[in-house]
Amino acid sequence: MTGLVLFATGNRHKLAELDAVLRGCGYRAEAAGVPKLELQADSLEEIAVAAAATAYAAAGRPIAVEDAGLFVDALNGFPGPYTSYVYKTLGVRGLLRLLEGAGDRAAEFRSVIAYAGPWGVKVFTGRVRGTIAAEPRGSGGFGYDPVFIPEGETRTFAEMTLEEKNRYSHRAAAARELCRWLREAREAP
C-alpha cells in the first residue's frame, strides 16, 4: 500500500528529494498544485505552518509545505528564510563575496515540513551543520548546494548523488521525521 503526501511547491528538486525519502516508508510526495501563502518571518516554522494551514483550508484536503533556508553564522543568519530570493538576485557569487576574508565560514541548512490536516498542523524539522566552500563545485542539487559542505565531508552537496545528499541533508532529515509520524499514525489502533 502506498500513501500520498501532497506538497504545495513548484520546486521539482525539492519534491524529488522528499519523494526519495518518503518512498522508504511506503509513501510518495507529489505536487499539490495549490497556491501557497508565504509570510515574511524570521522563523521557517512560522512560514511553513501558516502556508500549510491556509493551503489545507483552501484545498479541503491534507497539504504539506516544506520551507528551507541557509543560515550563515558570520552573517547573522543571512540569507535564512529569504534564501531563495537572495539566490535569485545575488546568486552564489554574492554570498561568496559577503564571506571574503571571513575567518568563520560555518553555516547551517534548516528544513521545516508543516503538514496540515484534520489532525491540526504537525511540524517536522531537520538541520545540517557545515561550511561554505571558497568556490562553487559540482552540478547536482539546486540553490546554494554547490557551496555547502556538510560536516564530515569534503564534497559539496552539488558533488553528491541525490542518495548521498539525502544521507546528510536537512530536508531528508525532516522527511524522515515525517515518515516516522506517518508510520505511527498508520499503526495506531
Place this chain on the structure above:
Amino acid sequence: MTGLVLFATGNRHKLAELDAVLRGCGYRAEAAGVPKLELQADSLEEIAVAAAATAYAAAGRPIAVEDAGLFVDALNGFPGPYTSYVYKTLGVRGLLRLLEGAGDRAAEFRSVIAYAGPWGVKVFTGRVRGTIAAEPRGSGGFGYDPVFIPEGETRTFAEMTLEEKNRYSHRAAAARELCRWLREAREAP
C-alpha cells in the same frame, strides 16, 4: 479640523516622516497598534495591500500600511522587499561589499502606502532614483539612508533634516499622493 490616519507600524522613524507630510494636508499619522501580516512577495504593492486588507478586517476600522524597499540596479533589485531583514543581518557594510568594484551604483527607493477601509484598498506609490555612496555619511534617518544619495544632491538622506529628506523621499511622495486623495474625499459631495 484634523483627521487621523492609523498606520500599522512599529517604526517611529517611518511614522514621523509620514506625519510630517500628512500634517501639511490637515491629517496626522499615528501607530495603529494592530498586528501586521507580512507576505513574501517580489512586489511591495502585494505586500502592502495584503497587510492593510487583513489589518482592516481584524481591527474593524480603516488602517494604512507603508512598505518600502531599496532596489539596487546592479544587484537585480536586491534587497528590495526584504530591505529591513537585510539591514538587520548584513547592515550597511554588507551592501557596500556587494557593490565593491561595481561600475553602476544606481538604485531606487520605493514606497507603497495601502489604505484599507470601507472604500476598499487604495494604493499610493512614491519612488526616488539615486546612487549608493562609497561610504556611509550622516546620522539622520534610518536603515540605508546613510548610503543613499538622491538624484540632484551630493548629500545622503542621513545628512539631511527630515524636512530636506521629505523633499526627495519615496515615502514622502507616496504620502503626498495619500494627501491628495484624502483632500478629494473630503471635498466630495
